[in-house]
Amino acid sequence: MTSVLVLRDGLPGLHPLIQDLGGAGFTVLAEVDDRSKLVQAAVQHAPDLVVGEAARPDEALFKATQTLAEVLPRPVLLFTPDADAAHIERATGAGVHAWVVNGYGAQRLLPLARLAQARFEREQALLEQLRDVSQRFEERKLVERAKGILMRARALTDDGAFELLRNASMHTNQRLGQVSQQIIHSAHFADAVNRAGQLRMLSQRLVKLHLLRLADVQPRQQQALLDDSVQRVDANLAWLGKNTSAPSFGEPLGLLNGSWAPLKTALTGKPSPDRVALVADLADRLLQDAERLTTRLQSAGSVASLQVLNVAGRQRMLSQRFAQLTLLDLLGVDVGAADRAATLTAVQGDFERALAYLNGLPLSTPDIRAALDQAATGWQQMLAATPQDRRPAGRDRLARLETVANASEALLAQFESLSTHYERSMQMLMG
Structure with a gap:
């Protein structure tokens, strides 16, 4: 049996509508005499059909039926003396399926209700299509x-x-669109995590290059790398600002930009020993802010394989941080000298544990395996340049400085390549 919600709008007692509906086989659930309560009553009673009477249909009534069509679509049959063409057109677009002018009659209720229902079903079918x-x-x-x-x-x-x-x-067992959306989502967050991870690495690379410039080791080459690093920081910050959600990532991005501005200024001009401490401190602030953003992006991405990309990307930073600390030792610069040995040992431990983790992953291809093997060799070359019992001098020191400069860049290139392989792997793209 069809259930009905009755709307009486300005025609009290003119027709025995409720009784006639019952006689035609409908079940009347409720009666509403205030158009503003139509949607509320429909949600409460969930009728199969809405039948109404309206003496003077106006915009308020049309808004009510329109809201009903949006919130709880139902066939609507409306009796009215109003034959205005504009109102008829407006009613048709506002969710009224049968607008009956001066045509009320008990014997017509059933066929008119069926007409409204048929039009409603056709409308819903078209909307579904x-x-x-x-x-x-x-x-x-x-x-x-x-x-x-x-x-x-x-x-x-x-x-x-x-x-x-x-x-x-x-x-x-997913639609093509679902798989495609997953790949787009994974690729976007993988790119964002990779770029934020690059900022971690660049913070330490900049200090390393500043120290190599100070030591006058391959000065033109180091200056070119420093200029390139500055440009990469600017480019990555611009990309992250444009391609990440401001409500979610605006705060850590703001901190990053705030950390970068003074560091960029401190790196200009000729390097000097009295500026090393400032550059190192500002770089560590940038590192911490970049770490915070990378962690938040990894969490927001909700893709388990992003952790692998984050670990591989972090190796880039650790390689540059280890190189920086080694250079401070080789140059005898007393920045954080009290705990530098412990810090160097901790960085070495972090790097080697992460390398073992990456080597043990099933996520592997021939390219990834080759890159990991090259990284292990590059790491041993880096360790060979680290001072042991005494601080080297003269040609020995120069040779070690050049080894650190070359090995750290080679190691960085290997982990840049490895990060790219992970970012483009099917396991990453499929989440």
């Missing part, structure tokens, strides 16, 4: 974006990328 078309169109856009990511990351053709998506869809 439209939603389906819209969904397919949006999914197609997602698929194209995901294919572009796979083509760049995996060096695939358009057909190859689509085949990979289709296989992933079948294996995970």
Whole structure:
């Protein structure tokens, strides 16, 4: 039996509507005499049909039926003496399915109700078709974006990328659009984590390059690397500001920009011994702020494999921090000398534990394995330059300075490559 909510709007007692509805086989759930309470009553009673009478339909009534169509779509049958064409047109667009002018009659209730219901069902079917078309169109856009990511990351053709998506869809029992959205989401956060991780590394690399400039080791080369590092910090901060959510990441990004500005200023001009402590302190502030942002991005990404990318990216920072501390020892600069040995040991331990972790992961390809092997060799070269029992001097010191300069850049390049391999791996892209 069809249940009905009755709206009496300005026509009290004119027709025995409720009795006639009962006689026609409808169940009247409630009667509403205030149009502003129509939606509330519909939500409360959940009728199959809304039947109303309106003496003077106006915008307030149309807004009520429109809200009903948005909140709880139901067929609406409205009896009224109003034959205004503009009102009829407005009613049609506001969720009224049968607008009956001066046509009330008990014998007509059933066929008019069926008319309203049929129009409602047809309207809902068309809306469902439209939603389906819209969904397919949006999914197609997602698929194209995901294919572009796979083509760049995996060096695939358009057909190859689509085949990979289709296989992933079948294996995970998800729609193509869902798989594509997952890849887009993972790639976005992987890029963000990688860039924030680069800021950690650059904070320590800048100090290293500042010290090498101070020692006059390969001055032109080190100055070029320093200039490049400054540009990379600026570019990564700009990208993160543009491509991350301000409500979620605005605060750590603001701190990063605040840390970077004074460090950038301190790095200008000719290096001097009395500026080393300031540069090192400002770089450590930048490191801490970059670490905070990287951790937050990894957590927000909700992709377990982001941890692997974060660990690999952090190795870049540890390699540069170890190099920086080694240079301070070689140059005899008394910045944090009291705990430098302990710090150096701690950094070495962190690096070697992370390297063992990465070597033990099942997430591996021939490229990743080769990069890890090269990184292990580069790390041993770095350790060989570290002072042991005494501080070297003369040619020995110069040779060690050059070894640190070259080995740290080679190690950095290896972990940059490794981070890229992890970022582009299917396990990463599939979350």
